[in-house]
Amino acid sequence: MGSRDLAGKGAIITGSSRGIGAATAQLIGARGAGVVVNYRAKAPRANKVVKGIEEAGGRAVAVQADLTESEGARALTDAAVENFGSLDLLVLNASGGMEADRGEDYALSLNRDAQVNMVKTAMPVMPRGAQIVFVTSHQAHFIHEVSTMDAYEPVARSKRAGEDALREMVPALDERGITLTVVSGDMIEGTITATLLNRAEPGAIEARREAAGKLYSVEEFAAEIAAMVGKEGLKQAHTELVGGAGDFLARSR
Template identity: 60%
Template sequence: MNDEAPLAAGTLSGIRALVTGSSRGIGADTARYLADAGARVAINFRNKEARALKVVAGIEEAGGEAIAVGADLTAPDSVAAMFAMIKAEWDGLDLLVLNASGGMEGGMAEDYALRLNRDAQVDVLEKALPLMPSGSRVVFVTSHQAHFIETTATMDLYEPVARSKRAGEDALRARLGELDERGISFVVVSGDMIEGTITATLLERAQPGALESRREEAGRLYSVAEFAAEVARAAVDPIPDDHTRLVGDVSGFQSP
């Protein structure tokens, strides 16, 4: 992680945050940044409890507060149990970071990407809303390859995932009116290919040179820690009029 914290200490004091898919990678770094700024953070994991507990321990060692909350986001009962635990621990939630995504894993059902990247995102939001007071915020994390998929083609291997993530984004945006009525703000954080992520590694393995080609086209690619810092800042920065925070170069993408 970068030495410079993206948020000043105390910026998020009193804030109760859940970051989905936060036992590693972008989610874990985002959770650490939020905790460093004073938030109490719930570290969500699907089946790697030891890894999630290690993130919790690191936050606590740094003087922060965190809990690990396991849930398979594609299983509604599991999601309900996660929020029951959060309610019991904190009696509410002020910040929901929808970071978990997937679809390139082996051995999953054909519709897994859509179930996780669209259906589960909506289900998590619906179950979170009763806990979220006016003034809360929802942050949805996506990629340029998904955000712009309707107008800019991506690699064949990634297209099903990109389309499912865009479907998830659209489904969440369809709730903007309801969120506004509740006094809850919403922002999409879209980033380019991120150095060091599993997705980038899998795409590079399937299409050698893809990462370098995108790096040259964009000028540079963000690291996991750098992108996580942008996600953390999205928790407090003013919401753009189009509810979209674009991170990194977008000159190669056509606006939808």
């Protein structure tokens, strides 16, 4: 894969002012894509990500958008087309629901409804050959077969609902020649979700580390997401289980 294989392409990475989204944005920017860095509230963090991409020779722009509001998706889509000429890659990384202050419907609103709305808004401007990547966790992907920590269950169920809703859109994506790829990872060391979970259930992360053998860092997981971007021969709606999911697969049989 050439180091500038995404030159001339436009990308949106939702929730990319920090963590996995920010690390993915850096990697995609380094491959030549123009990147829309999306943040909900923290402009300085997003601007820092943009600066990092630009310093590495890439192109990026920070755009404030709350994906749970309909105009949020429109703002991101418009920014990609206006700044970079096209929207060839949409990485659906933003997720949440552990926040106590956003109301009980927030997890479904963000993890399902906002994802579907983002795709519906983006699809009309995405060319044939474009790609949508939905980032999820093994805890969410396998929630129907394998139970998760109580504190995470509402988030896991809402993320699985989001994944299912996107899979239902495959016929529409097929018509437009757009590929959906699902990337599922385990708990990621150092993320806000892991921190909140460990606070809610002390020892939870340690237990996952033991069961999995290893938990990925933010940078390692971002590299796995980026490796799926533009990968040759990916089937429609392929699910990439990052770091294996042996204990989930064993328990879901």
